[in-house]
Amino acid sequence: MASHVALFRAPPLSSISTRQRFHANHFSIKGLKLNTTSSTCFPCSTTTHRGGSCSLVIACSSSNGREPDSANDDGVKAVERILEEKRRAALSAKIASGEFTVEKQSGLLPVLRSLEKLGVPNEVLEFLFGWVEVNPRIPEAKGSIKAIRSEAFFIPLYELYLTYGGIFRLNFGPKSFLIVSDPSIAKHILRDNSKAYSKGILAEILDFVMGKGLIPADGEIWRVRRRAIVPALHQKYVAAMIGLFGQASDRLCKKLDAAASDGDDVEMESLFSRLTLDIIGKAVFNYDFDSLSNDTGIVEAVYTVLREAEDRSVSPIPIWEIPIWKDISPRQRKVNAALKLINDTLDDLIAICKRMVDEEELQFHEEYMNEQDPSILHFLLASGDDVSSKQLRDDLMTMLIAGHETTAAVLTWTFYLLSKEPRVMSKLQEEVDSILGDRYPTIEDMKKLKYTTRVINESLRLFPQPPVLIRRSLEDDVLGEYPIKRGEDIFISVWNLHHSPKLWDDADKFEPERWALDGPNPNETNQNFKYLPFGGGPRKCVGDLFASYESIVALAMLVRRFNFQIAVGAPPVEMTTGATIHTTQGLKMTVTHRIKPPIVPSLQMSTMGVDSSMSLSDKDEINQEGQVYQAQS
Numbered sequence: 001m002a003s004h005v006a007l008f009r010a011p012p013l014s015s016i017s018t019r020q021r022f023h024a025n026h027f028s029i030k031g032l033k034l035n036t037t038s039s040t041c042f043p044c045s046t047t048t049h050r051g052g053s054c055s056l057v058i059a060c061s062s063s064n065g066r067e068p069d070s071a072n073d074d075g076v077k078a079v080e081r082i083l084e085e086k087r088r089a090a091l092s093a094k095i096a097s098g099e100f101t102v103e104k105q106s107g108l109l110p111v112l113r114s115l116e117k118l119g120v121p122n123e124v125l126e127f128l129f130g131w132v133e134v135n136p137r138i139p140e141a142k143g144s145i146k147a148i149r150s151e152a153f154f155i156p157l158y159e160l161y162l163t164y165g166g167i168f169r170l171n172f173g174p175k176s177f178l179i180v181s182d183p184s185i186a187k188h189i190l191r192d193n194s195k196a197y198s199k200g201i202l203a204e205i206l207d208f209v210m211g212k213g214l215i216p217a218d219g220e221i222w223r224v225r226r227r228a229i230v231p232a233l234h235q236k237y238v239a240a241m242i243g244l245f246g247q248a249s250d251r252l253c254k255k256l257d258a259a260a261s262d263g264d265d266v267e268m269e270s271l272f273s274r275l276t277l278d279i280i281g282k283a284v285f286n287y288d289f290d291s292l293s294n295d296t297g298i299v300e301a302v303y304t305v306l307r308e309a310e311d312r313s314v315s316p317i318p319i320w321e322i323p324i325w326k327d328i329s330p331r332q333r334k335v336n337a338a339l340k341l342i343n344d345t346l347d348d349l350i351a352i353c354k355r356m357v358d359e360e361e362l363q364f365h366e367e368y369m370n371e372q373d374p375s376i377l378h379f380l381l382a383s384g385d386d387v388s389s390k391q392l393r394d395d396l397m398t399m400l401i402a403g404h405e406t407t408a409a410v411l412t413w414t415f416y417l418l419s420k421e422p423r424v425m426s427k428l429q430e431e432v433d434s435i436l437g438d439r440y441p442t443i444e445d446m447k448k449l450k451y452t453t454r455v456i457n458e459s460l461r462l463f464p465q466p467p468v469l470i471r472r473s474l475e476d477d478v479l480g481e482y483p484i485k486r487g488e489d490i491f492i493s494v495w496n497l498h499h500s501p502k503l504w505d506d507a508d509k510f511e512p513e514r515w516a517l518d519g520p521n522p523n524e525t526n527q528n529f530k531y532l533p534f535g536g537g538p539r540k541c542v543g544d545l546f547a548s549y550e551s552i553v554a555l556a557m558l559v560r561r562f563n564f565q566i567a568v569g570a571p572p573v574e575m576t577t578g579a580t581i582h583t584t585q586g587l588k589m590t591v592t593h594r595i596k597p598p599i600v601p602s603l604q605m606s607t608m609g610v611d612s613s614m615s616l617s618d619k620d621e622i623n624q625e626g627q628v629y630q631a632q633s
């Protein structure tokens, strides 16, 4: 049976307030022993303007989820910032000096090393002296399972990382995990020795929904499916998708148009979730969920299953595995009914697509694409992919989930960050106005929207989706200087890598300018695994380009038409997480129309094999060159 621990739940941004931290030299996070002056904050940042320049001040709200009180004025913030910087510097120095991370080594070590050199096998040495004696020990932190249940997970991991370093062991009663926050060890696990690692706990948790789909699959099944699916996301397909992204984003603009005109606030997180569901449904299996206007049936079923997957990933006891529970629990019955509805729908779509392919005069080639139905499913069937219906369903379901919540989370946190940094928003709008004007984005624009791309790059650094990658060792290995055994559960904390003060200047600051505009697009290779927005190695995301373009198109199309601000009286924006980082209470924003930007010369619109029902906003007109002239509000 799977070992289930709360994998991902993160505390609200506020759960450990800056002020609390400065007042507590030794505190414990609900059972986790933390013997440190702990004051690291997270990007629940506020912007202040001093002397005409903008600076980002990291400020967490208080632990009850309310905004900091009035005493939290600029002066206090400045003092807190200085204290924070001092503490970080002192702690970094201690960590760098090895005070926290160096473990006592066995006095027998020199003897054992000599025996090793003489060729005495490791198993014999282990037998004689015991594993622990032979090798340097990984630093350890201890905690209680309650801490993981009630606390969010990746934030305490960050605190522990500052104390224990790039690799440490976290023990919860009998359960033990290795937490990796070191780029070279991450590279070793994800790329250099990836064959020695499986998806472990993740595969067990996701089995009910993804089966042997690409994300949880391991070994031969994964190899075969990856080889079949990757070619489906070829360049021509992604270029066609730009049109789909534009049209779906336009539907969202329509909603925002109405809200802006009526003066209604909008909850952006759920709107982004619907936008990306509509896009991924069309892109993967040519199904229009139309979730921006429709909330029942299949849409509700998808959300029921998604929530269940997330809840299972944070539940300490797998009660759903108790046989009788499955049948009597109303919740489990609802989940099963939802799964059945989605599976039946997918089966129907597969059958429809098979008929289309049969009727087609098919000439399959490398960049094959059916103009009416450019979906991944159509490609897979047309390629003659020899696959069972169950496997095909698992793959479609995997891509539906992988490509939906991730991009929605990226957009949500990007708009949150932008709302805190008007300087970045202005620069972004300036670029979008000058490159796009009022027309739909094309594939050519993706290269030109450089600052827009950097905004997404930086948002993915501050809010990586997912914040933790999960692996299990399939054989003994050596991580850094530490030998590890087969069967170790490992969390690679992308959050820690992306927030590490050792790896980044002003790590918590939202600064798209840290990525040179004319430099290469940052990725795990050119950043040497300190930046892992889409993972790395053979299991890297297959949808990275798709998702990047999707985010760029949606961002550009929204900011060129509207201004966004956190709504007055909105609940504080705090983090919680399932597979991705969610807000606890949504991202409530006030949307206002922008003054019409200048019209620039148009480019040809890319061809779109997409549903004509995806119309432009009612008030818009489209000319023959693909320009959309927005009605003045």
Ligand code: HEM
Pocket (backbone or CB within 6 Å): 214, 215, 226, 398, 399, 402, 403, 404, 406, 407, 410, 464, 465, 466, 469, 470, 532, 533, 534, 535, 536, 538, 539, 540, 541, 542, 543, 544, 546, 547, 548
């Ligand atoms: C901004 C949006 C996205 C982010 C941040 C993201 C991130 C990731 C990451 C970090 C991984 C690696 C997981 C690991 O190593 O354990 C991954 C894998 C994967 N992603 Fe994405 N993803 C995004 C969008 C998409 C989209 C749109 C699709 C589908 C069209 C997709 C399909 C997949 C699949 C199938 C895998 C598994 C690949 C394998 O194991 O071979 N993702 N994604």
